[in-house]
Amino acid sequence: MTVLKHQNKPVLVVGSIALDWLEMPDGQKGEVIGGSATYFTLAACKFSPVHVVGIVGSDFPKRGMALFRKHAANLDDLQVLEGKTFQWGGRYHEDWENRTTLFTELGVFERFQPRLSSANKKIKNVFLANIQPTLQLDVLNQIEDPDMVVCDTMNLWIDIARESLEGVLERVDVLLVNDSESHLLTGETDPVTAAKEIINMGPETVVVKLGKQGAILVTASNVIRVGAYHVKIVKDPTGAGDSFAGGFVGGLASGLSMVEALVAGSSVASFCVEGFGTEGLEGVTMNSIKHRSQMIKEWSLMS
Numbered sequence: 001m002t003v004l005k006h007q008n009k010p011v012l013v014v015g016s017i018a019l020d021w022l023e024m025p026d027g028q029k030g031e032v033i034g035g036s037a038t039y040f041t042l043a044a045c046k047f048s049p050v051h052v053v054g055i056v057g058s059d060f061p062k063r064g065m066a067l068f069r070k071h072a073a074n075l076d077d078l079q080v081l082e083g084k085t086f087q088w089g090g091r092y093h094e095d096w097e098n099r100t101t102l103f104t105e106l107g108v109f110e111r112f113q114p115r116l117s118s119a120n121k122k123i124k125n126v127f128l129a130n131i132q133p134t135l136q137l138d139v140l141n142q143i144e145d146p147d148m149v150v151c152d153t154m155n156l157w158i159d160i161a162r163e164s165l166e167g168v169l170e171r172v173d174v175l176l177v178n179d180s181e182s183h184l185l186t187g188e189t190d191p192v193t194a195a196k197e198i199i200n201m202g203p204e205t206v207v208v209k210l211g212k213q214g215a216i217l218v219t220a221s222n223v224i225r226v227g228a229y230h231v232k233i234v235k236d237p238t239g240a241g242d243s244f245a246g247g248f249v250g251g252l253a254s255g256l257s258m259v260e261a262l263v264a265g266s267s268v269a270s271f272c273v274e275g276f277g278t279e280g281l282e283g284v285t286m287n288s289i290k291h292r293s294q295m296i297k298e299w300s301l302m303s
């Protein structure tokens with residue numbers, strides 16, 4: 001894997017910045033710094049500079065701000081508003097594969113009006129992380145001439161905001177979903193068939209994440225599979241999908257091919273689940289990401 005040194009191609013992300021309340025099979029933790037934009041930033045910054053668009057409330061801890069200052073290249077469009085930061089509660093089941101959302105409190109997100117700086121409007125690579133599709137559209141509408149738009153979503157928005165989500169899908173190049181989301185979106189249980197249906201909705205490329213089974217990338221003419229790196233002990237799977245996205249989109253922006261970026265996403269996600277909250281991503285070096293990428297390639301018989 002040759003990672004070209006940042007190539008001056010930053011990625012702009014809009015997504016949630018959260019305080020998470022997590023119930024694990026072996027205990028509970030509250031006020032964990034999380035959110036789709038947070039995990040994405042910590043993963044993508046290993047490959048490309050990240051510009052963050054988001055909002056936090058006046059209760060957002062200093063340690064959260066320090067995390068962003070350390071990992072993001074640009075925080076001009078990170079707003080702080082009087083009120084409560086977005087909060088999400090989740091309960092993991094014994095197998096770690098399934099989780100239940102206990103609550104979602106939008107807090108300051110309800111009043112979020114993204115207004116991009118003139119420099120951010122000119123950005124070429126955009127990641128619309130998991131948030132309300134109307135906010136994803138709002139940000140996308142402000143980008144003057146994007147080269148690559150990648151989008152993520154979740155069951156909640158497919159259920160309650162399908163129309164606006166379809167409006168987003170018409171305008172993106174790549175959609176990232178997991179297999180339950182691709183099923184919900186199309187009614188198809190087979191991920192390749194579902195991905196082909198989604199291609200008819202707009203994106204040229206669909207990546208379906210399959211948990212421990214890795215991921216598949218589907219275009220109209222091609223299907224590429226990569227495996228996952230099997231970690232010995234999973235501590236906290238929160239953010240695995242967003243970290244995968246960070247490795248994938250950050251990797252693409254740094255000049256990796258689609259396949260190499262897919263492997264990079266898989267590699268970075270494996271570090272995320274080994275630590276609690278963001279701690280698994282914080283100390284990761286490029287060498288260790290490359291090492292796991294190589295192993296994933298060998299397992300996937302791609303090298």
Ligand code: AMP
Nearest residue numbers: 016018034035088130238239240241242
């Ligand atoms: P992942 O495990 O990759 O699906 O991402 C988990 C993160 O998504 C958590 O840190 C949550 O704060 C965030 N999250 C959960 N539900 C939502 C939602 N409805 N909108 C935006 N972010 C969410």
